[in-house]
Amino acid sequence: MADELISIIVPIYNVEKYLRQCLDSIQNQTYQNFECLLINDGSPDHSSKICEEFVEKDSRFKYFEKANGGLSSARNLGIECSGGAYITFVDSDDWLEHDALDRLYGALKKENADISIGRYNSYDETRYVYMTYVTDPDDSLEVIEGKAIMDREGVEEVRNGNWTVAVLKLFKRELLQDLPFPIGKIAEDTYWTWKVLLRASRIVYLNRCVYWYRVGLSDTLSNTWSEKRMYDEIGA
Numbered sequence: 001m002a003d004e005l006i007s008i009i010v011p012i013y014n015v016e017k018y019l020r021q022c023l024d025s026i027q028n029q030t031y032q033n034f035e036c037l038l039i040n041d042g043s044p045d046h047s048s049k050i051c052e053e054f055v056e057k058d059s060r061f062k063y064f065e066k067a068n069g070g071l072s073s074a075r076n077l078g079i080e081c082s083g084g085a086y087i088t089f090v091d092s093d094d095w096l097e098h099d100a101l102d103r104l105y106g107a108l109k110k111e112n113a114d115i116s117i118g119r120y121n122s123y124d125e126t127r128y129v130y131m132t133y134v135t136d137p138d139d140s141l142e143v144i145e146g147k148a149i150m151d152r153e154g155v156e157e158v159r160n161g162n163w164t165v166a167v168l169k170l171f172k173r174e175l176l177q178d179l180p181f182p183i184g185k186i187a188e189d190t191y192w193t194w195k196v197l198l199r200a201s202r203i204v205y206l207n208r209c210v211y212w213y214r215v216g217l218s219d220t221l222s223n224t225w226s227e228k229r230m231y232d233e234i235g236a
Contacts, residue, residue: 003033006101006170007084010038010092011074016045018093018214023054023061026090031101036061037078042068047092072181072188075166079180085173089166093214100210104170107204111143114200116170118210119162125216134209142205147198163197164190168211175199 008026012019026036038051038061054061066077075089086105090096097103100118108116122131162168166181166189179199181192197203 003031003105004086005084006031006034006086006088006105007078007082007173008034008036008101009075009078009082009087009089010036011041011071011078011089012038012047012051012092013041013043013068013071013074014045014047015043015092016047016050019047019050022090022092022095023050025095025098027054027058027061028098029096029101030099031105034060034101035082035084037082038063039074039078040065041070041074042066070183072183072185072192076180079176082173086170087173087176088170090211091167091213094167095212095214097208097210097212101170103206103208103210107141107206108170108172111141111202111204113143113202113204114172114175115197115203116206117162117203118168118206118208120168120211120213121209122213122215125214131215132209134207137208140207142207144203144205146201162205164193166193167213169193171196 010022010026015022023036023038026034036054038054040048040051040063042065048063048065051061051063055063062081064077064081066074078089079087086108088101088104104116104118107113119134121133123129124131175196179192179195182188185191
């Protein structure tokens with residue numbers, strides 16, 4: 001069977017310094033059957049010119065402009081305009097490993113899963129330092145069945161950022177039906193991601209870096225987690 005279409009949704013706002021690296025990493029994926037939806041969320045910089053360059057030379061890139069409404073509204077427009085059987089998200093100041101789509105898609109199909117989840121490394125923009133968290137990559141796949149993610153071990157597992165963000169993942173399109181990102185909610189990634197995870201019958205987890213996350217001095221990542229916070233954030 002031919003590779004199925006993957007929709008990559010990239011919200012864009014004030015990232016002209018980093019955008020080209022992000023889009024190059026998408027264009028150079030080993031998995032070639034994708035569409036990349038570039039959602040300009042009213043960015044006042046020159047990001048639009050970079051987007052137009054990619055759209056002009058590669059028909060897989062599609063460009064959309066909207067009034068500034070925030071990350072959630074940009075992602076929601078991307079979902080609405082996408083046509084792929086699978087959907088993934090990339091933040092426009094980050095970038096993908098060259099085989100990210102291949103690995104996420106391959107794992108999902110191999111295990112007949114609804115969602116595949118990879119791992120990430122980071123780059124500190126202020127110190128020019130690469131931070132490698134995936135020190136023991138292999139081809140092992142961990143499968144989580146049904147609501148097993150809600151057990152105690154699963155709750156503790158979300159302390160690492162792999163589970164609580166919209167990026168790093170490949171979703172079957174039908175899982176996102178009637179589930180938009182919430183507008184104006186703090187930690188919208190966590191809220192939305194848990195909603196989607198709870199819809200999945202089968203999730204596969206890859207012990208491979210698929211994503212590079214750019215961080216700086218303003219980056220904050222909570223080191224605390226509790227069951228109460230989890231239920232609060234999924235709206236239960």
